[in-house]
Amino acid sequence: MSSIAEPAPGGVLSGARSPGAWFYRRPAVAGYALLSPAMAIMLVGVLLPVLILVAMSFWTRGGIGFDTTPTLDNYRKAAEEPIYLALLLRSFWVAGIATVATVALCYPMAYYVAFHVHRHKMLWIILMTLPFWTSYLLRVFAWKVILGYEGVINSGFLSLGLIAEPLAFLLYSPTAVIITLAHAWAAFAILPLYVSLEKIDRSLLEAATDLGDGPARRFFRITLPLSVPGIVSATFLIFIPTTGDYITPALLGGPDGAMIGNLIQLQFGPVNNWPMGAALSIVLMLWIALTGFVFLYLARTFRERSA
Amino acid sequence: MGLVTELDKLRHGRLDRRAFNLALLAAGIGLVSAPLLPRRALAQGEQGTFFTWGGYDIPELFGAYQAKNGALPNFAIFGGTEEGLTKMRGGFVVDVAHPCNASLLRWIASGLFQPIDVSRLSNWPDVMPELVSITGNDAGEGRTWLAPFDWGQTSITYRTDLFELQGEESWDMLWDERYAGQLASLASGGDAWWCGAIKAGVPFTEIATDAAFDRVAEVMRAQRPLIRVYTDDTTTLEQALASGELAAAMTWNSSATQLRSQGVPVKFAQPKEGALTWVCGVMIHKDAPNLDRAYDIIDSLLSVEAGEFMIRDYGYGHSNARSFESFDSETLAGLGVSKTPADILAAGHFQIPQDEEFETRMNELFETIKAGF
Numbered sequence: 116m117s118s119i120a121e122p123a124p125g126g127v128l129s130g131a132r133s134p135g136a137w138f139y140r141r142p143a144v145a146g147y148a149l150l151s152p153a154m155a156i157m158l159v160g161v162l163l164p165v166l167i168l169v170a171m172s173f174w175t176r177g178g179i180g181f182d183t184t185p186t187l188d189n190y191r192k193a194a195e196e197p198i199y200l201a202l203l204l205r206s207f208w209v210a211g212i213a214t215v216a217t218v219a220l221c222y223p224m225a226y227y228v229a230f231h232v233h234r235h236k237m238l239w240i241i242l243m244t245l246p247f248w249t250s251y252l253l254r255v256f257a258w259k260v261i262l263g264y265e266g267v268i269n270s271g272f273l274s275l276g277l278i279a280e281p282l283a284f285l286l287y288s289p290t291a292v293i294i295t296l297a298h299a300w301a302a303f304a305i306l307p308l309y310v311s312l313e314k315i316d317r318s319l320l321e322a323a324t325d326l327g328d329g330p331a332r333r334f335f336r337i338t339l340p341l342s343v344p345g346i347v348s349a350t351f352l353i354f355i356p357t358t359g360d361y362i363t364p365a366l367l368g369g370p371d372g373a374m375i376g377n378l379i380q381l382q383f384g385p386v387n388n389w390p391m392g393a394a395l396s397i398v399l400m401l402w403i404a405l406t407g408f409v410f411l412y413l414a415r416t417f418r419e420r421s422a
Numbered sequence: 423m424g425l426v427t428e429l430d431k432l433r434h435g436r437l438d439r440r441a442f443n444l445a446l447l448a449a450g451i452g453l454v455s456a457p458l459l460p461r462r463a464l465a466q467g468e469q470g471t472f473f474t475w476g477g478y479d480i481p482e483l484f485g486a487y488q489a490k491n492g493a494l495p496n497f498a499i500f501g502g503t504e505e506g507l508t509k510m511r512g513g514f515v516v517d518v519a520h521p522c523n524a525s526l527l528r529w530i531a532s533g534l535f536q537p538i539d540v541s542r543l544s545n546w547p548d549v550m551p552e553l554v555s556i557t558g559n560d561a562g563e564g565r566t567w568l569a570p571f572d573w574g575q576t577s578i579t580y581r582t583d584l585f586e587l588q589g590e591e592s593w594d595m596l597w598d599e600r601y602a603g604q605l606a607s608l609a610s611g612g613d614a615w616w617c618g619a620i621k622a623g624v625p626f627t628e629i630a631t632d633a634a635f636d637r638v639a640e641v642m643r644a645q646r647p648l649i650r651v652y653t654d655d656t657t658t659l660e661q662a663l664a665s666g667e668l669a670a671a672m673t674w675n676s677s678a679t680q681l682r683s684q685g686v687p688v689k690f691a692q693p694k695e696g697a698l699t700w701v702c703g704v705m706i707h708k709d710a711p712n713l714d715r716a717y718d719i720i721d722s723l724l725s726v727e728a729g730e731f732m733i734r735d736y737g738y739g740h741s742n743a744r745s746f747e748s749f750d751s752e753t754l755a756g757l758g759v760s761k762t763p764a765d766i767l768a769a770g771h772f773q774i775p776q777d778e779e780f781e782t783r784m785n786e787l788f789e790t791i792k793a794g795f
Contacts, residue, residue, distance in 0.1 A: 182424070373792070387508060
């Protein structure tokens with residue numbers, strides 16, 4: 116930018132002789148060099164482990180080590196034994212309900228800040244995400260305290276005389292997992308929703324009003340369709356990690372609340388069948404990808420229909 | 423090219439794109455290589471690391487260690503020995519780990535441990551020989567694989583005010599349908615499955631047979647709808663018993679002792695079928711980075727002070743015979759321990775080490791049952 120306005124020291128401009136010049140004359144090389152730290156991390160930290168996982172899913176457990184003869188046995192087992200499909204479906208429903216609940220609860224908050232707050236917007240955003248400055252684990256434990264047998268809800272209801280005995284179903288159930296997930300991931304819904312609502316051109320809303328739309332019709336015809344990208348990204352950001360969530364069902368789910376993530380952890384832990392765990396992880400990844408594609412397709416159809 | 427002049431250039435808009443890219447590249451490389459820098463400052467003066475359950479990570483057990491080394495050892499915590507072994511197989515290196523007799527053979531077979539040179543332990547002469555001579559522990563040349571540390575029972579802790587006993591104390595208590603949803607179990611098969619075998623009447627010598635698997639699986643399936651939570655977290659079990667959320671739970675000695683000391687009306691049952699008994703101890707990792715500290719950790723655990731704490735506050739048996747001297751036999755009987763561990767271990771069902779095949783099959787089946795299948 117300003118290197119023209121103020122000539123830099125000789126070395127940079129008379130680049131023909133400097134080794135740096137070769138580097139800068141090839142934008143692709145420079146680009147890759149800049150990307151290289153992140154690429155290296157992706158390669159070592161993501162791609163290699165996934166490849167190892169894929170390879171391992173075709174092995175079988177043999178005593179203390181592995182039998183590396185490729186076989187589809189793990190996948191066959193995952194398809195045949197009912198426990199795997201049942202836990203996969205439960206994970207789908209728990210994560211799905213938690214996602215819908217989170218997006219539905221966060222939408223009004225994001226809407227309010229985007230349309231009705233005019234000063235200190237950043238402060239509002241920070242305040243809304245404040246609970247998420249604590250660790251995920253702490254938030255899960257906090258819900259254990261809230262939902263517990265002698266927890267906030269039960270002792271509150273007891274002292275109000277609404278119930279005679281503490282409600283046992285609050286903790287150690289899929290309900291507890293859904294409630295906790297819906298709260299624990301709220302920040303991941305508020306921010307994308309806010310961004311997409313904030314971007315909406317206000318003149319479109321004025322035009323709709325001018326042409327006779329009431330507030331409700333205006334919302335469903337203009338605001339909602341235009342905020343679909345935010346809804347889609349919020350849904351993905353929550354659904355993907357919650358489907359495989361491990362710690363929330365482990366702490367709050369009880370025997371009936373276990374999810375596929377717990378089963379995968381068990382394969383790598385006490386059951387000590389790493390190849391089976393790898394196969395289940397791959398199945399989970401494919402399952403999430405499939406649900407993702409179906410959801411994207413539905414979202415696109417909705418947008419096209421409403422456009 | 424000092425940082426200050428660079429920042430100054432940036433502020434005045436004179437940093438050109440190339441210099442900026444170069445700075446970005448440098449920052450990237452710096453970030454990536456930061457973990458490679460020497461980390462001596464973080465190593466806390468090179469203390470040994472003890473890999474154990476929660477509850478053993480307390481200063482009371484490491485008085486001698488602290489006096490010698492000026493600090494506590496580092497602690498790493500597992501929820502169960504299987505989890506611990508899996509982590510170490512995955513490359514986690516510690517100095518000392520804490521398995522029990524049932525998994526001893528498999529831990530040795532993993533090749534991750536070195537024999538203990540007992541001549542380096544000042545408290546070794548006081549260690550009860552019957553605890554040392556458990557199956558598979560002899561590493562030759564007077565060395566052992568495991569230095570026994572604590573022993574005790576897995577049984578039922580129940581609220582004497584909430585649980586109405588029908589007849590004698592028995593394992594049936596954890597299968598009592600009157601208390602459905604008020605019962606809990608330890609989550610690891612290493613305890614729960616064996617207790618299921620006692621309930622099903624399967625002798626431990628036959629526990630690996632197909633017929634035994636069927637019979638134990640049947641009782642575990644029958645128990646599952648009655649169970650509120652399966653967990654290895656003793657704090658969760660103790661709190662739930664204290665609040666009345668649970669009427670009875672499968673626990674180790676310590677839960678009952680700790681709850682009683684808080685004034686909660688609980689009793690550690692002596693089931694008529696016999697409790698599950700075990701001996702745990704410590705092993706040294708083959709690549710222990712601080713071998714001297716590893717021996718200090720073990721010696722500290724075997725000391726009389728540590729033993730008295732274990733007996734008084736946790737209600738566990740200890741391996742040092744002299745730890746029992748300050749207690750009268752009435753107190754010991756109340757805690758469910760004895761100066762002659764053989765009495766207690768033989769009165770219950772002592773776990774028999776099993777092979778890898780059994781552990782995997784048992785854990786897989788038990789986890790499937792816990793999930794409701």
